[in-house]
Amino acid sequence: MLSALRFYLLPAARLYLLGLKVLLVQLFSRPPRLPGGRDEQEGLAAVRRICEQYKEAKVEFKKLDLASLQSVRHFAQSFKERDLPLNILVNNAGVMLVPEGRTEDGFEQHFGINYLGHFLLTWLLLDTLKDSGKCGLVSRVVNVSSSAHRIGEIRLNDLNSCQHYSAHAAYCHSKLAQLLFSSHLHQEMQSGGFPVSSCAVDPGMVDTSLYRHLWTPLRLAQSVIAGLLFRTPAEGAATVLSAALSPVLEGDCGGGYWANGHRDVTTLAFDPQLQLSLWEISLQLLGLQ
Numbered sequence: 001m002l003s004a005l006r007f008y009l010l011p012a013a014r015l016y017l018l019g020l021k022v023l024l025v026q027l028f029s030r031p032p033r034l035p036g037g038r039d040e041q042e043g044l045a046a047v048r049r050i051c052e053q054y055k056e057a058k059v060e061f062k063k064l065d066l067a068s069l070q071s072v073r074h075f076a077q078s079f080k081e082r083d084l085p086l087n088i089l090v091n092n093a094g095v096m097l098v099p100e101g102r103t104e105d106g107f108e109q110h111f112g113i114n115y116l117g118h119f120l121l122t123w124l125l126l127d128t129l130k131d132s133g134k135c136g137l138v139s140r141v142v143n144v145s146s147s148a149h150r151i152g153e154i155r156l157n158d159l160n161s162c163q164h165y166s167a168h169a170a171y172c173h174s175k176l177a178q179l180l181f182s183s184h185l186h187q188e189m190q191s192g193g194f195p196v197s198s199c200a201v202d203p204g205m206v207d208t209s210l211y212r213h214l215w216t217p218l219r220l221a222q223s224v225i226a227g228l229l230f231r232t233p234a235e236g237a238a239t240v241l242s243a244a245l246s247p248v249l250e251g252d253c254g255g256g257y258w259a260n261g262h263r264d265v266t267t268l269a270f271d272p273q274l275q276l277s278l279w280e281i282s283l284q285l286l287g288l289q
Contacts, residue, residue: 011151011166011168011169011172012166012168043061044061046061047061062075064093064121066093066112066113066117066121067104067109067112067113068103068105069105069116069117069120069286070104072117072120072121072124073120073124075121076121076124076125077124080124080125080128084128085131085132086125086128086132086139087132087133087139088139088140088142088244088245089121089122089125089139089140089142090142090144090240091122091142091143091178092142092144093118094113094114094144094174094210095113095171095210096110096210096213097167097168097171097213097214098110098167098213099167100165103117107160107285108159108161108165108170109170110161110167110171111159111161111170111173111174111177113174114171114175114177114178115177115178115282116282116285116286118143118178118181119181119282119286120286122141122181122185126196129141129196130189130196133194133195133196134195135195137250138196138197138254139195139196139197140196140199140243140254141182141185141197141198141199142198142199142200142243142244143178143179143182143199143201144200144240145178145179145182145201146171146202147259148172148175149172149178149179150172152172152173152174152176153176154173154176154177154180154274155173156277156278156281159281159285161173167213177278178200179200179257180271180274180275180278180279181275181282182199182200182257183198183255183257183275184272184276184278186198186199186254186255186256187275190255197254198254198255199243199249199255199257199258200256200258201239201242201243201258201259202239202257202259202260202264203231203236203237203239203240204231204235204236204239204260205226205229205230206232206233206236207226207227207230207231208233208236239261242261243258
Protein backbone atom coordinates (compact mmCIF):
# COMPACT_ATOMS: atom_id res chain seq x y z
CA MET A 1 0.00 0.00 0.00
CA LEU A 2 2.76 2.43 0.93
CA SER A 3 4.71 1.41 -2.17
CA ALA A 4 1.72 2.21 -4.39
CA LEU A 5 1.32 5.59 -2.71
CA ARG A 6 4.96 6.43 -3.25
CA PHE A 7 5.34 5.35 -6.87
CA TYR A 8 1.91 6.10 -8.35
CA LEU A 9 -0.17 8.57 -6.34
CA LEU A 10 2.59 10.83 -5.02
CA PRO A 11 4.04 11.74 -8.46
CA ALA A 12 0.55 12.59 -9.71
CA ALA A 13 -0.23 14.78 -6.69
CA ARG A 14 3.09 16.60 -6.94
CA LEU A 15 2.65 17.24 -10.67
CA TYR A 16 -0.87 18.65 -10.27
CA LEU A 17 0.16 20.88 -7.36
CA LEU A 18 3.08 22.15 -9.40
CA GLY A 19 0.72 22.76 -12.32
CA LEU A 20 -1.50 24.88 -10.10
CA LYS A 21 1.49 26.96 -9.00
CA VAL A 22 2.66 27.45 -12.60
CA LEU A 23 -0.84 28.46 -13.68
CA LEU A 24 -1.06 31.13 -10.99
CA VAL A 25 2.35 32.53 -11.95
CA GLN A 26 1.68 32.68 -15.68
CA LEU A 27 -1.60 34.55 -15.20
CA PHE A 28 0.52 37.60 -14.46
CA SER A 29 3.04 37.15 -17.27
CA ARG A 30 1.24 36.41 -20.53
CA PRO A 31 3.55 36.37 -23.58
CA PRO A 32 2.82 38.08 -26.92
CA ARG A 33 0.79 36.23 -29.56
CA LEU A 34 2.49 34.65 -32.54
CA PRO A 35 1.22 32.07 -35.07
CA GLY A 36 1.99 28.37 -34.58
CA GLY A 37 0.99 24.81 -35.54
CA ARG A 38 1.26 21.22 -34.32
CA ASP A 39 0.43 18.06 -36.31
CA GLU A 40 1.12 17.34 -39.99
CA GLN A 41 -2.07 18.85 -41.40
CA GLU A 42 -1.73 21.94 -39.21
CA GLY A 43 1.90 22.23 -40.24
CA LEU A 44 1.02 22.13 -43.93
CA ALA A 45 -1.77 24.65 -43.37
CA ALA A 46 0.67 26.93 -41.53
CA VAL A 47 3.07 26.75 -44.46
CA ARG A 48 0.30 27.80 -46.83
CA ARG A 49 -0.69 30.72 -44.61
CA ILE A 50 2.91 31.93 -44.34
CA CYS A 51 3.44 31.73 -48.09
CA GLU A 52 0.20 33.59 -48.73
CA GLN A 53 1.11 36.34 -46.31
CA TYR A 54 4.79 36.58 -47.22
CA LYS A 55 5.22 35.93 -50.93
CA GLU A 56 9.01 35.83 -50.69
CA ALA A 57 9.04 33.22 -47.90
CA LYS A 58 10.58 29.79 -48.52
CA VAL A 59 8.89 27.38 -46.14
CA GLU A 60 8.68 23.59 -46.16
CA PHE A 61 7.12 20.94 -43.95
CA LYS A 62 8.96 17.65 -43.38
CA LYS A 63 7.59 14.85 -41.24
CA LEU A 64 9.76 13.49 -38.42
CA ASP A 65 8.77 10.74 -35.98
CA LEU A 66 10.72 11.05 -32.74
CA ALA A 67 9.47 7.63 -31.62
CA SER A 68 11.60 6.11 -34.38
CA LEU A 69 15.36 6.57 -34.32
CA GLN A 70 15.42 5.45 -37.95
CA SER A 71 13.06 8.31 -38.83
CA VAL A 72 15.30 10.76 -36.97
CA ARG A 73 18.38 9.53 -38.80
CA HIS A 74 16.62 9.64 -42.17
CA PHE A 75 15.43 13.21 -41.56
CA ALA A 76 18.87 14.41 -40.48
CA GLN A 77 20.56 12.76 -43.45
CA SER A 78 18.08 14.18 -45.97
CA PHE A 79 18.52 17.65 -44.48
CA LYS A 80 22.30 17.50 -44.57
CA GLU A 81 22.28 16.29 -48.18
CA ARG A 82 20.67 19.59 -49.18
CA ASP A 83 23.66 21.49 -47.79
CA LEU A 84 21.48 24.15 -46.18
CA PRO A 85 22.52 26.32 -43.20
CA LEU A 86 20.92 25.61 -39.83
CA ASN A 87 20.82 28.59 -37.50
CA ILE A 88 18.00 27.56 -35.17
CA LEU A 89 16.91 24.10 -34.03
CA VAL A 90 13.83 23.94 -31.80
CA ASN A 91 13.28 20.61 -30.04
CA ASN A 92 9.58 21.01 -29.33
CA ALA A 93 7.64 17.77 -29.86
CA GLY A 94 6.61 15.70 -26.87
CA VAL A 95 4.10 13.45 -25.13
CA MET A 96 2.64 13.58 -21.63
CA LEU A 97 1.00 10.97 -19.38
CA VAL A 98 0.83 8.33 -22.10
CA PRO A 99 0.06 4.76 -20.94
CA GLU A 100 3.05 2.52 -20.36
CA GLY A 101 4.54 1.49 -23.66
CA ARG A 102 7.69 1.39 -25.75
CA THR A 103 8.94 3.23 -28.80
CA GLU A 104 9.91 1.45 -31.98
CA ASP A 105 13.39 1.01 -30.52
CA GLY A 106 12.25 -0.30 -27.13
CA PHE A 107 12.52 2.83 -24.98
CA GLU A 108 9.87 4.04 -22.53
CA GLN A 109 7.80 6.51 -24.54
CA HIS A 110 8.37 9.68 -22.51
CA PHE A 111 12.11 9.02 -22.29
CA GLY A 112 12.38 7.94 -25.93
CA ILE A 113 10.31 10.72 -27.52
CA ASN A 114 10.79 13.71 -25.23
CA TYR A 115 14.47 13.11 -24.66
CA LEU A 116 16.36 10.51 -26.72
CA GLY A 117 14.78 11.45 -30.05
CA HIS A 118 15.74 15.09 -29.55
CA PHE A 119 19.21 14.13 -28.33
CA LEU A 120 19.86 12.11 -31.50
CA LEU A 121 18.43 14.77 -33.80
CA THR A 122 20.61 17.47 -32.24
CA TRP A 123 23.72 15.28 -32.30
CA LEU A 124 23.29 14.43 -35.98
CA LEU A 125 22.80 18.09 -36.93
CA LEU A 126 25.48 19.48 -34.63
CA ASP A 127 28.16 19.86 -37.32
CA THR A 128 25.71 21.82 -39.48
CA LEU A 129 24.84 24.06 -36.53
CA LYS A 130 28.55 24.68 -35.90
CA ASP A 131 29.21 25.52 -39.54
CA SER A 132 26.21 27.87 -39.66
CA GLY A 133 27.15 29.93 -36.62
CA LYS A 134 29.67 32.70 -36.49
CA CYS A 135 31.31 34.94 -33.91
CA GLY A 136 28.74 37.20 -32.27
CA LEU A 137 25.81 35.50 -34.02
CA VAL A 138 25.72 31.89 -32.92
CA SER A 139 23.41 29.07 -33.93
CA ARG A 140 20.84 28.19 -31.29
CA VAL A 141 19.36 24.97 -29.97
CA VAL A 142 16.13 25.61 -28.07
CA ASN A 143 14.83 22.71 -25.98
CA VAL A 144 11.19 23.04 -24.95
CA SER A 145 11.12 21.80 -21.38
CA SER A 146 8.63 22.12 -18.53
CA SER A 147 8.48 23.19 -14.93
CA ALA A 148 7.68 19.51 -14.31
CA HIS A 149 11.43 18.85 -14.42
CA ARG A 150 11.56 20.19 -10.85
CA ILE A 151 9.92 17.05 -9.50
CA GLY A 152 11.67 14.66 -11.86
CA GLU A 153 14.63 12.48 -11.02
CA ILE A 154 17.22 10.64 -13.07
CA ARG A 155 17.65 6.99 -12.15
CA LEU A 156 20.64 6.06 -14.26
CA ASN A 157 20.05 2.36 -13.63
CA ASP A 158 16.37 2.56 -14.66
CA LEU A 159 15.98 5.20 -17.38
CA ASN A 160 13.20 3.14 -18.97
CA SER A 161 11.13 3.10 -15.75
CA CYS A 162 11.04 -0.69 -15.71
CA GLN A 163 11.07 -1.05 -11.92
CA HIS A 164 8.05 1.16 -11.20
CA TYR A 165 5.99 2.89 -13.86
CA SER A 166 4.05 6.07 -13.29
CA ALA A 167 3.08 8.11 -16.35
CA HIS A 168 3.26 11.28 -14.23
CA ALA A 169 6.74 10.48 -12.94
CA ALA A 170 7.99 9.35 -16.37
CA TYR A 171 6.96 12.67 -17.91
CA CYS A 172 8.75 14.65 -15.20
CA HIS A 173 11.87 12.48 -15.52
CA SER A 174 11.99 13.02 -19.29
CA LYS A 175 11.77 16.79 -18.92
CA LEU A 176 14.59 16.80 -16.39
CA ALA A 177 16.68 14.68 -18.76
CA GLN A 178 16.00 17.18 -21.54
CA LEU A 179 17.15 20.04 -19.34
CA LEU A 180 20.32 18.23 -18.30
CA PHE A 181 21.10 17.59 -21.95
CA SER A 182 20.45 21.23 -22.87
CA SER A 183 22.80 22.50 -20.18
CA HIS A 184 25.58 20.03 -20.91
CA LEU A 185 25.39 20.71 -24.64
CA HIS A 186 25.78 24.44 -24.02
CA GLN A 187 28.84 23.85 -21.85
CA GLU A 188 30.36 21.53 -24.47
CA MET A 189 29.90 24.14 -27.18
CA GLN A 190 31.28 26.94 -25.03
CA SER A 191 34.34 25.01 -23.87
CA GLY A 192 35.05 23.93 -27.46
CA GLY A 193 34.75 27.48 -28.77
CA PHE A 194 31.95 26.56 -31.18
CA PRO A 195 29.41 29.22 -32.29
CA VAL A 196 26.44 27.29 -30.90
CA SER A 197 24.35 27.93 -27.79
CA SER A 198 21.76 25.71 -26.15
CA CYS A 199 18.97 26.80 -23.83
CA ALA A 200 15.79 25.32 -22.40
CA VAL A 201 12.48 27.15 -22.21
CA ASP A 202 9.22 26.48 -20.39
CA PRO A 203 6.23 27.65 -22.51
CA GLY A 204 3.93 27.41 -19.49
CA MET A 205 0.54 25.68 -19.41
CA VAL A 206 -0.77 25.82 -22.98
CA ASP A 207 -4.19 24.76 -24.25
CA THR A 208 -3.18 21.92 -26.60
CA SER A 209 -3.93 18.22 -27.01
CA LEU A 210 -0.96 17.42 -24.74
CA TYR A 211 -3.43 16.83 -21.88
CA ARG A 212 -5.56 14.25 -23.70
CA HIS A 213 -4.29 11.38 -21.52
CA LEU A 214 -5.51 12.89 -18.26
CA TRP A 215 -7.96 10.84 -16.20
CA THR A 216 -11.40 11.59 -17.72
CA PRO A 217 -12.82 13.71 -14.85
CA LEU A 218 -9.62 15.75 -14.74
CA ARG A 219 -9.64 16.06 -18.53
CA LEU A 220 -13.15 17.53 -18.42
CA ALA A 221 -12.13 19.99 -15.71
CA GLN A 222 -8.97 20.89 -17.61
CA SER A 223 -10.91 21.63 -20.80
CA VAL A 224 -13.02 24.18 -18.91
CA ILE A 225 -10.13 25.77 -17.03
CA ALA A 226 -7.86 25.84 -20.07
CA GLY A 227 -10.18 28.06 -22.07
CA LEU A 228 -10.11 30.61 -19.27
CA LEU A 229 -6.62 30.45 -17.80
CA PHE A 230 -4.21 28.52 -20.02
CA ARG A 231 -2.07 30.16 -22.67
CA THR A 232 -3.17 29.75 -26.27
CA PRO A 233 -0.94 27.74 -28.64
CA ALA A 234 0.10 31.03 -30.25
CA GLU A 235 1.13 32.45 -26.86
CA GLY A 236 3.05 29.29 -26.00
CA ALA A 237 4.83 29.43 -29.36
CA ALA A 238 5.73 33.07 -28.71
CA THR A 239 7.64 32.04 -25.59
CA VAL A 240 9.65 29.50 -27.55
CA LEU A 241 10.30 31.84 -30.48
CA SER A 242 11.49 34.49 -28.06
CA ALA A 243 14.20 32.10 -26.85
CA ALA A 244 15.10 31.33 -30.46
CA LEU A 245 15.23 34.92 -31.71
CA SER A 246 15.76 37.33 -28.81
CA PRO A 247 19.04 39.28 -28.90
CA VAL A 248 19.11 38.93 -25.11
CA LEU A 249 20.30 35.32 -25.57
CA GLU A 250 22.93 36.11 -28.16
CA GLY A 251 26.56 35.08 -27.78
CA ASP A 252 27.85 34.64 -24.22
CA CYS A 253 24.41 35.47 -22.80
CA GLY A 254 22.88 32.28 -24.22
CA GLY A 255 22.14 29.05 -22.40
CA GLY A 256 20.24 28.47 -19.19
CA TYR A 257 16.62 27.71 -18.42
CA TRP A 258 13.98 30.32 -19.26
CA ALA A 259 10.43 30.65 -17.95
CA ASN A 260 7.98 33.56 -18.25
CA GLY A 261 10.55 35.58 -20.15
CA HIS A 262 13.24 35.35 -17.47
CA ARG A 263 16.25 33.17 -16.79
CA ASP A 264 15.36 30.80 -13.97
CA VAL A 265 17.56 28.89 -11.56
CA THR A 266 17.09 25.15 -11.26
CA THR A 267 19.78 23.52 -9.15
CA LEU A 268 19.43 19.82 -9.97
CA ALA A 269 19.46 20.37 -13.73
CA PHE A 270 22.90 21.97 -13.53
CA ASP A 271 24.57 19.16 -11.58
CA PRO A 272 27.69 18.65 -13.78
CA GLN A 273 28.26 15.04 -12.76
CA LEU A 274 24.65 14.05 -13.41
CA GLN A 275 24.77 15.85 -16.77
CA LEU A 276 27.91 14.01 -17.81
CA SER A 277 26.65 10.60 -16.66
CA LEU A 278 23.36 10.98 -18.54
CA TRP A 279 25.19 12.30 -21.62
CA GLU A 280 27.56 9.31 -21.75
CA ILE A 281 24.78 6.76 -21.19
CA SER A 282 22.68 8.41 -23.90
CA LEU A 283 25.53 8.14 -26.38
CA GLN A 284 25.80 4.45 -25.58
CA LEU A 285 22.06 3.83 -25.91
CA LEU A 286 22.04 5.55 -29.31
CA GLY A 287 25.17 3.78 -30.55
CA LEU A 288 27.06 7.04 -30.93
CA GLN A 289 30.10 5.99 -28.95
